Amino acid sequence: MASMPPALKTAAVAAVAAIVGGCSEVQRNHGYAPTDYELRGIVVGVDTRDSVVERIGPPGASGVLKDGDFYYVGTRFVHYAYREPKPAEREILAISFDGDDVVSNIERIGLEDGRVIALSRRVTDSNIKGITFMRQLFGNFGRIDVADALNDDL
Numbered sequence: 001m002a003s004m005p006p007a008l009k010t011a012a013v014a015a016v017a018a019i020v021g022g023c024s025e026v027q028r029n030h031g032y033a034p035t036d037y038e039l040r041g042i043v044v045g046v047d048t049r050d051s052v053v054e055r056i057g058p059p060g061a062s063g064v065l066k067d068g069d070f071y072y073v074g075t076r077f078v079h080y081a082y083r084e085p086k087p088a089e090r091e092i093l094a095i096s097f098d099g100d101d102v103v104s105n106i107e108r109i110g111l112e113d114g115r116v117i118a119l120s121r122r123v124t125d126s127n128i129k130g131i132t133f134m135r136q137l138f139g140n141f142g143r144i145d146v147a148d149a150l151n152d153d154l
Helices: 006-020 049-056 134-138 146-153
Strands: 025-031 070-080 086-097 103-110
Touching: 049 070
Parallel strands: none
Antiparallel strands: 025 070, 070 086, 086 103
């Protein structure tokens, strides 16, 4: 490198820095889970839904099946170069309420406590495999009932 021109040396150093920087770890944080320090003012059996929102903010999600419990979810993803991001940490803070909207339980769950569950799947089964476009186009002829069409308009 001693005999290289200064501009070429600078370009080589920049290229090496870009390559090394591209392979470094990138961390992204998603969501928010309050810390124990922030939860110190919430008392089970005393605080209500409104006081929880006032002290630590609204939840990222609330339950629909269990009287609208609050769920605060914080996740840290680690991403290396071209690889898919993977969750390194996940913390879920679940605050349950009784029938009078008073805090009945506060529970913290980590990534190591559970497993990944698909809450929704957006997969549509296709029942048109092997059917040509023309067959799909003309396949509904003869299935239309004029009487049903006339009754809907009345």
